[in-house]
Amino acid sequence: MKYILLIGDGMGDVPVPALNNQTPLEAAATPTMDRLARASEMLLVRTVPEGYPPGSDVANLSLMGYEPELYYTGRAPLEAASLGVELAADEIAFRCNLVHVERGEDGRLIMIDYSSGHITTGESGQLITALQAECGSEQVTLYPGVSYRHLLVYRGELPEGFTTVPPHDYSDQEVTGFHREYAKIPSLASLIERAGAILADHPVNRERQRQGKRTANAIWLWGEGKRPAMQTLDARFGIRGGLISAVDLLKGLGVLGGLDVIDVPGATGYLDTNYAGKARAALEVLAKDDFVLVHVEAPDETGHQGLAREKVQAIEDFDGKIVAPIVEEMERRGEPFRLVVTMDHYTPVHRRTHEDWPVPMFIYDSRGVSQPSGRTYTEANVLAAVDENGLQLDSGARFFRRFVEQEQGGSKR
Known part of the structure; x- marks a missing residue:
């Protein structure tokens, strides 16, 4: 059968x-x-x-x-297995989306596009590779995936009450409060801030902007968890x-x-x-x-x-x-x-x-x-x-x- x-x-x-x-x-x-x-x-x-x-x-x-x-145990550990990333006992996997967000004059953050215009795998791979080269550390490692879907591995523990949300649930909605959660983990907050500057100046995004396409101007971390048995x-x-x-x-x-x-x-x-x-x-x-x-x-x-x-x-x-x-x-x-x-x-x-x-x-x-x-x-x-x-x-x-x-x-x- x-x-x-x-x-x-x-x-x-x-x-x-x-x-x-x-x-x-x-x-x-x-x-x-x-x-x-x-x-x-x-x-x-x-x-x-x-x-x-x-x-x-x-x-x-x-x-x-x-x-x-x-x-x-979470979504990201499953994606880590797909990429051949073996999670150690002290490691937590996060899904890392390349997203397009807009920040208003009042500081409010709006999730415009959870997929950065369905950015191609070739384009996004260059962006994630650049972020790893500039921001990777003993505590944080980024791995390229498919299209807008990527992986970040964090070494350490998460603070009590830390929560994330999937960006596709908040298209065209304010996500300011959710974004503030990352401030609870200084290394991730620093990475996210640096990533925005690196992405803005990357040739892939400059070319997408020239073609009138959505740029990948930020990363969004969610779906965290440890490896399941x-x-x-x-x-x-x-x-x-x-x-x-x-x-x-x-x-x-x-x-x-x-x-x-x-x-x-x-x-x-x-x-x-x-x-x-x-x-x-x-x-x-x-x-x-x-x-x-x-x-x-x-x-x-x-x-x-x-x-x-x-x-x-x-x-x-x-x-x-x-x-x-x-x-x-x-x-x-x-x-x-x-x-x-x-x-x-x-x-x-x-x-x-x-x-x-x-x-x-x-x-x-x-x-x-x-x-x-x-x-x-x-x-x-x-x-x-x-x-x-x-x-x-x-x-x-x-x-x-x-x-x-x-x-x-x-x-x-």
Whole structure:
């Protein structure tokens, strides 16, 4: 049996006036997902436990069968694992975003763009390398990642009450109070101040400004934590396989879960990602192993930007360029397979941030299911199917056990 987990990050939404009061998933043309969903078991699954932030870190950890209550220590340690950075016991990892902020005459700081205009990996790598050369120390080390997403490792302890927030939750909002938190750690406060001056004068930013693009004029640190202790999926469930994503967070989960993390050239985490390469890589994994996870970031990114029609495009691309070729080839091969299409969380375009609502998904089994839904894949249809058949799971870990056929049953709605 082959197990295929396909995640459209942030794909869920609520009705959007600009889409005739449809959700992006309802407005999108998704013939392959709809065909599979009609023959599938539909589920509603809580991927974010109560009291946890509704981030992709918690939600995807959950979807891979790990209880966040037992394994979650923060987002950045997962990204450190992706980059091959081994955290010592006295080291704390931070996600380091390259952002664009504006400071008003009254001193208020506004988060204009959490991604610096989706700066390219080549450009951002030069910026982070320059910051490390100028600001790196025994206490602070910066590592380049993908696009605007990078890593900082801090050696030391954090002061009591220190908190950070993800910048994508505060687009076009004041973040002055959150920024003041860094003053509690003098070495980080000094780094952030120096970084602004270095970035402002860097040739990459001067060229972006010349082209009328958003510059990366600041760094924003968040998602801090120490390295988690995790068993591999092979040890827990007896499955081996690979993970394909453009996002360091997901790659880190793959590393810690004992999966082969496949780097696909041209995978960007946005609408221009190499879909065909990701689908081919998934099929290559399935030719030798029994599990693959394919993660697509574009629906989440467009949700954070508040772009409804672009989110529709991201969902259509997910269906046509990921789900369709994988399913068609698996059917051609004639091997039995179970396939899940899901989101990790909702990212409504009107909110431009995540919600912790239970996520709609379906499990397709090429051998057939006892009670096929007969419905296409939309948020409302899954809710209706759950109301009718009553399958709702209270954790991603329970979903994963059911997916790999190690647990049956679910709570009634």
